[in-house]
Amino acid sequence: MASTSPPLPNARPSPRDLLREQLATVLPHALVTLPDDLPDLIRTADVVVHADALPEVVQFVIDHLGYGLLSDLAAVDYVEHGLFELVYRFYSIGGGGDLVIKVRVPRDQPDVPSLMAILPAAMLHEREAYDLFGIRFIGHPNLRRIYMWDEFEGFPMRKDFPKQGDNYIGEGA
Amino acid sequence: MSNDTLTHSLTFTEAPAALTVVVDPTPQIARGSAVVVERRRPKAAGWSLLQGLGVVVDHWRKSFRKLDDTTQIAGTFTTEYPEERLPLPEAYRNMPILLFDDATGHELCTSCFQCQRICPPQVIHMTQAKDPDTGKPVPAVSEFIIEYDACMSCGFCAEVCPFDAIKMDHNFELSTADHSSLTVHKTDLLRPISYYQSIAPTFWAEAEASAYKKLETNKKRRPATIGIAPQMLAQLKAAHELRDDQQEATMPTTAVASAPAPATSSAAPPARSAALAASASDLPTDKAARLAAIRARNEAKAAVQAAPATASAAPAASDGGDLPTDKAARLAAIRARNEAKKAAEQAAAAEAAPTLATPDMPPTDVQPAASEQAAPPAPTVPDASLDEKAARLAAIRARNEAKKADEQTAAAGAAPTLATPDVPPTDVPPATSEQAAPPAPAVPDAPLDEKAARLAAIRARNAAKKAAQAEGE
Numbered sequence: 001m002a003s004t005s006p007p008l009p010n011a012r013p014s015p016r017d018l019l020r021e022q023l024a025t026v027l028p029h030a031l032v033t034l035p036d037d038l039p040d041l042i043r044t045a046d047v048v049v050h051a052d053a054l055p056e057v058v059q060f061v062i063d064h065l066g067y068g069l070l071s072d073l074a075a076v077d078y079v080e081h082g083l084f085e086l087v088y089r090f091y092s093i094g095g096g097g098d099l100v101i102k103v104r105v106p107r108d109q110p111d112v113p114s115l116m117a118i119l120p121a122a123m124l125h126e127r128e129a130y131d132l133f134g135i136r137f138i139g140h141p142n143l144r145r146i147y148m149w150d151e152f153e154g155f156p157m158r159k160d161f162p163k164q165g166d167n168y169i170g171e172g173a
Numbered sequence: 174m175s176n177d178t179l180t181h182s183l184t185f186t187e188a189p190a191a192l193t194v195v196v197d198p199t200p201q202i203a204r205g206s207a208v209v210v211e212r213r214r215p216k217a218a219g220w221s222l223l224q225g226l227g228v229v230v231d232h233w234r235k236s237f238r239k240l241d242d243t244t245q246i247a248g249t250f251t252t253e254y255p256e257e258r259l260p261l262p263e264a265y266r267n268m269p270i271l272l273f274d275d276a277t278g279h280e281l282c283t284s285c286f287q288c289q290r291i292c293p294p295q296v297i298h299m300t301q302a303k304d305p306d307t308g309k310p311v312p313a314v315s316e317f318i319i320e321y322d323a324c325m326s327c328g329f330c331a332e333v334c335p336f337d338a339i340k341m342d343h344n345f346e347l348s349t350a351d352h353s354s355l356t357v358h359k360t361d362l363l364r365p366i367s368y369y370q371s372i373a374p375t376f377w378a379e380a381e382a383s384a385y386k387k388l389e390t391n392k393k394r395r396p397a398t399i400g401i402a403p404q405m406l407a408q409l410k411a412a413h414e415l416r417d418d419q420q421e422a423t424m425p426t427t428a429v430a431s432a433p434a435p436a437t438s439s440a441a442p443p444a445r446s447a448a449l450a451a452s453a454s455d456l457p458t459d460k461a462a463r464l465a466a467i468r469a470r471n472e473a474k475a476a477v478q479a480a481p482a483t484a485s486a487a488p489a490a491s492d493g494g495d496l497p498t499d500k501a502a503r504l505a506a507i508r509a510r511n512e513a514k515k516a517a518e519q520a521a522a523a524e525a526a527p528t529l530a531t532p533d534m535p536p537t538d539v540q541p542a543a544s545e546q547a548a549p550p551a552p553t554v555p556d557a558s559l560d561e562k563a564a565r566l567a568a569i570r571a572r573n574e575a576k577k578a579d580e581q582t583a584a585a586g587a588a589p590t591l592a593t594p595d596v597p598p599t600d601v602p603p604a605t606s607e608q609a610a611p612p613a614p615a616v617p618d619a620p621l622d623e624k625a626a627r628l629a630a631i632r633a634r635n636a637a638k639k640a641a642q643a644e645g646e
Binding site: 132147148149152156157163 | 291293294323325327329332333
């Protein structure tokens with residue numbers, strides 16, 4: 001359908017585009033430029049930032065864009081590509097859709113700075129991601145298992161977690 | 174910026190152009206950083222009211238604008254959640270559920286313990302069902318517990334299940350004030366396959382063939398009602414009763430307990446209950462019903478042995494064999510009742526009369542050898558003797574007692590026909606009729622019927638004994 005009439009005056013740019021635009025000027029070092037020849041699976045249109053710069057970006061998003069609610073922190077295990085992806089989802093009290101910030105870390109060294117200093121709401125989300133995926137949140141004051149018992153070995157939601165049952169109960173994965 | 178010193182001390186005024194946030198390895202939550210929001214001061218009395226009206230007028234004006242497509246709409250869109258819901262993707266998973274077959278009620282789970290083993294937080298617990306007769310394990314689960322409160326929704330249980338018995342549900346509204354209700358037992362975990370099919374059609378389409386194939390094999394190894402979803406037992410029972418009603422409606426003269434195969438039912442039931450009834454015909458409840466009938470017959474046999482005087486009369490009953498046994502039995506019972514009424518009117522002493530009666534006394538118009546006195550002639554059985562009359566009386570008593578027992582159990586329409594002398598007395602005809610009656614599914618509630626039938630048989634035997642003692646005196 002051809003849109004002949006111009007968009008309404010109150011149509012806003014999507015928060016994702018806004019963030020990308022502003023980050024490019026304020027925190028250019030935080031943005032990750034993804035190569036064009038990425039496999040389809042890990043190609044993304046969302047804003048991907050460097051793990052080290054994550055707290056700065058989040059602080060900026062809270063203070064200047066008004067997205068102060070951390071709704072969700074998801075971890076994705078791209079086992080074939082050797083990386084973990086963390087998806088931080090923010091909402092604004094002012095309304096509108098969500099704003100997603102992604103962080104990618106290598107699978108063999110999954111270290112991400114904790115957001116606890118900025119957003120106490122990250123507490124349980126980060127413990128869950130640690131428990132199930134083994135992502136280490138540097139600076140988290142209480143990074144313990146949350147679903148599994150403390151003696152549990154291995155991280156069950158990793159794609160390479162063994163599925164033979166009894167193997168991991170008690171004597172090591 | 175506010176001039177209030179108290180708030181001023183708590184605020185930071187402007188964010189620096191380039192933020193530098195230092196991540197402290199021993200973090201402290203940065204409290205005290207608050208953003209002050211400037212609110213517009215009302216310019217005059219009633220200003221806010223005008224402002225509000227302005228919004229209304231603005232929207233009213235915009236409502237006249239014609240849009241070409243939805244991309245020209247801007248704003249915040251909401252779904253009115255409890256009434257409207259966004260569709261969930263098929264692969265969405267929340268908590269595990271168990272599946273059972275819609276038609277037969279059989280659970281798909283065989284208690285292979287795969288999910289219990291794989292479950293990372295170890296919240297699945299199950300007990301394998303055992304055959305109550307042999308004590309051997311059966312491919313079915315007797316109790317299945319999942320602790321929803323500790324479940325991490327990983328979906329491993331559904332992934333490893335070789336029988337497609339455990340699947341992940343889409344229901345996410347689990348919040349409750351009752352913590353213990355989050356330990357969910359088998360009855361609350363079970364869902365029909367049609368439910369899973371509705372939430373994940375393509376997933377079920379992939380699994381369907383092998384799941385049903387495996388279920389068929391496992392069903393054969395499940396005795397009685399083991400492995401049937403508890404909530405389906407009531408429905409299957411209702412299907413039984415529905416079919417029985419239909420059979421009674423179409424064949425009013427046929428005794429319920431030995432009603433022939435459901436194929437003769439000409440009434441067209443609703444499709445679903447028809448499917449249920451058809452599948453119910455191979456249910457083990459039939460077995461229970463048959464067992465009840467056999468037991469009742471055995472009791473009756475024992476009664477015959479207790480009063481051996483009747484033995485001579487028993488073979489003669491084969492004279493009635495030219496009629497269909499059930500019909501003949503009924504007819505005889507009706508005749509007996511009529512005669513007994515007359516006899517009761519004429520002779521009050523008839524109760525004490527010497528009698529050979531057992532519940533198995535042939536109610537057919539056989540002439541016993543020991544006819545002593547001229548009985549008041551019955552309309553259909555002119556040569557009926559006193560003994561025969563007494564036997565019929567005993568039969569009626571047994572029937573009444575059976576009826577009483579019936580009223581207590583409320584379910585057993587078949588009990589009188591099983592327990593009272595209406596059952597043809599000779600050994601051979603009932604045996605053949607019982608065995609020939611293809612899976613006799615008629616008794617809706619087997620345990621109750623069985624009980625009632627046994628009770629009636631015992632009472633009939635006692636009545637016969639009493640009568641025999643009276644004769645001895």
